[in-house]
Amino acid sequence: xxxxxxxxxxxxxxxxxxxxxxxxxxxWKQALDGLRAVxxxxxRIFLLGRxxxxxxxxxxxxxxxxxxxxxxxxxxxxAEWDELMRxxxxxxxxxxxxxxxxxxxxxxxxxxxLPR
Numbered sequence: 455x456x457x458x459x460x461x462x463x464x465x466x467x468x469x470x471x472x473x474x475x476x477x478x479x480x481x482w483k484q485a486l487d488g489l490r491a492v493x494x495x496x497x498r499i500f501l502l503g504r505x506x507x508x509x510x511x512x513x514x515x516x517x518x519x520x521x522x523x524x525x526x527x528x529x530x531x532x533a534e535w536d537e538l539m540r541x542x543x544x545x546x547x548x549x550x551x552x553x554x555x556x557x558x559x560x561x562x563x564x565x566x567x568l569p570r
Contacts, residue, residue: 455495456512459558461546464504471504474542484531491528492521505546508555518557 464471478499489497493516500507512521526533540554549556 456514456516457560458508458510458512458518459560460508460510460555461558462506462549462555463544463546464501464506464542465544466504467542470542471501474539475501477539482531482535484529485535488525488529488532492516492525494521506543507558 464474493513494510495513496509496511498509500509526536543554545554546556
């Protein structure tokens with residue numbers, strides 16, 4: 455298993471933020487199936503103000519560059535979902551050039567210090 459933390463912002467629009475949250479209360483099944491098909495095992499998205507944090511666990515062979523591209527290339531509904539969600543989003547200020555969801559650097563893992 456691999457774990458990732460990613461971040462981006464929602465646009466500064468209260469109604470847009472509420473619409474984004476509503477979509478995530480009832481996500482499209484085809485988009486969810488697409489995530490599983492490329493190796494995403496767990497995904498959680500958290501919101502503070504307009505800042506999003508995504509926690510994701512994947513299979514060991516998951517490669518973000520390859521598999522996120524496959525997610526939208528192999529699944530038209532996933533591509534439609536991604537395009538729609540991007541209308542509410544904008545990159546975080548610290549994102550690299552061209553990066554949408556910015557990958558965060560892991561700095562602490564309880565399991566490393568206190569195994570179960």
